[in-house]
Amino acid sequence: MAARSGPVPRPGILDIAPYVPGTSALPGAAPVVKLSSNETPLGPSPAAIEAYRAEATHLSRYPDGSARPLREALAALHGIDAGRIVCGAGSDELLNLLAAAYLGPGDEAIYTAHGFLVYKIAILARGATPVVAPETNHTADVDAILERVTPATRMVFIANPNNPTGTYLPAGEIIRLHAGLPDDVLLVLDAAYAEYVRSRDYESGIALAGAHGNVVMTRTFSKIYGLASLRIGWAYCPDAVADTLNRIRGPFNVTGPSIAAAVAALKDRPHMEKAVAHNEAFLGPVAEQLARIGLETTPSVGNFLLVHFPETPGRTAQEADAFLHERRIILRRVTEYGFPNALRMTIGTDVENHATIEALTAFMDAA
Numbered sequence: 001m002a003a004r005s006g007p008v009p010r011p012g013i014l015d016i017a018p019y020v021p022g023t024s025a026l027p028g029a030a031p032v033v034k035l036s037s038n039e040t041p042l043g044p045s046p047a048a049i050e051a052y053r054a055e056a057t058h059l060s061r062y063p064d065g066s067a068r069p070l071r072e073a074l075a076a077l078h079g080i081d082a083g084r085i086v087c088g089a090g091s092d093e094l095l096n097l098l099a100a101a102y103l104g105p106g107d108e109a110i111y112t113a114h115g116f117l118v119y120k121i122a123i124l125a126r127g128a129t130p131v132v133a134p135e136t137n138h139t140a141d142v143d144a145i146l147e148r149v150t151p152a153t154r155m156v157f158i159a160n161p162n163n164p165t166g167t168y169l170p171a172g173e174i175i176r177l178h179a180g181l182p183d184d185v186l187l188v189l190d191a192a193y194a195e196y197v198r199s200r201d202y203e204s205g206i207a208l209a210g211a212h213g214n215v216v217m218t219r220t221f222s223k224i225y226g227l228a229s230l231r232i233g234w235a236y237c238p239d240a241v242a243d244t245l246n247r248i249r250g251p252f253n254v255t256g257p258s259i260a261a262a263v264a265a266l267k268d269r270p271h272m273e274k275a276v277a278h279n280e281a282f283l284g285p286v287a288e289q290l291a292r293i294g295l296e297t298t299p300s301v302g303n304f305l306l307v308h309f310p311e312t313p314g315r316t317a318q319e320a321d322a323f324l325h326e327r328r329i330i331l332r333r334v335t336e337y338g339f340p341n342a343l344r345m346t347i348g349t350d351v352e353n354h355a356t357i358e359a360l361t362a363f364m365d366a367a
């Protein structure tokens with residue numbers, strides 16, 4: 001048989017730059033302050049850890065294939081229809097399933113200039129064309145998005161609030177965006193940080209997804225619920241979209257321990273509220289302290305801050321990153337998000353925030 005060079009991926013797949021997660025470890029055994037992945041400093045609810053442990057006694061059994069206990073708990077909490085909820089291995093899986101279902105070669109999908117990078121990967125993986133809408137003040141711009149809609153547009157992805165900027169669109173702007181989209185364009189509202197938002201004019205997307213056939217909202221247990229390692233998220237969809245996702249997802253795409261832990265986490269409202277209060281207590285003060293040492297931040301409603309560094313040699317984000325690593329503090333480089341001279345800092349514990357500000361103060365003083 002003639003020699004062949006091995007299996008070849010579909011056109012375009014090898015042009016995709018793999019997603020590079022934030023640094024999570026440094027050489028050496030000493031502990032690190034890790035504020036690079038927007039994880040909650042409070043950890044999960046003790047009840048969630050207990051539920052996870054309890055699952056260990058029946059790991060040989062397949063989980064409920066539709067994650068029914070979790071869908072029912074979510075439906076009860078939010079007053080929505082469990083039949084329209086689809087759970088996934090993190091919201092990442094759901095974003096990719098949506099792209100798999102609705103995009104193919106020749107189709108276009110829009111996201112914004114500093115939008116979450118998983119959208120671009122999901123779009124390219126389906127052979128579709130990513131269309132990038134510019135932002136205004138590091139915030140999604142509804143007019144810029146609508147101007148880029150063509151007959152080939154199939155999807156629009158918006159993280160609200162967005163990572164890594166922390167900015168958001170108020171409900172009125174999301175409604176205006178939806179009103180400007182054709183009925184056959186799917187609007188995906190990624191609300192990974194919804195629980196943190198205190199602004200009164202914010203709506204996560206539940207209302208819109210509940211009322212229209214072309215809006216999906218995605219949420220995650222990775223952030224405020226502290227279950228990032230379990231990979232569990234959910235989407236609230238129109239009936240037809242839920243039916244579509246259920247046809248293509250893995251039959252047991254969510255694990256039993258993840259379902260059990262997420263149900264328990266959801267029920268522990270005091271723990272969730274503690275995480276919200278913690279963030280509220282530190283987000284503003286950390287931004288103010290950074291401003292005092294000459295570091296500007298983008299106004300954020302999430303659990304993280306985009307910290308901008310001066311262009312001056314000795315004071316750049318790259319140099320700050322190295323300086324922080326020497327002190328065993330890890331923030332997130334965001335060059336691939338279009339911010340080569342910024343770092344993203346997750347709000348940590350009081351001690352972690354303090355250590356980071358102290359180190360950045362020394363960095364700015366030393367330069």
Ligand SMILES: Cc1ncc(COP(=O)(O)O)c(C=O)c1O
Pocket residue numbers: 037038089090091092093116159161162163190192219220221222228231232233
């Ligand atoms: C905006 C946004 N959407 C989705 C995700 C993915 O979360 P998950 O852990 O549920 O896959 C993240 C995680 O960083 C995020 O920032």
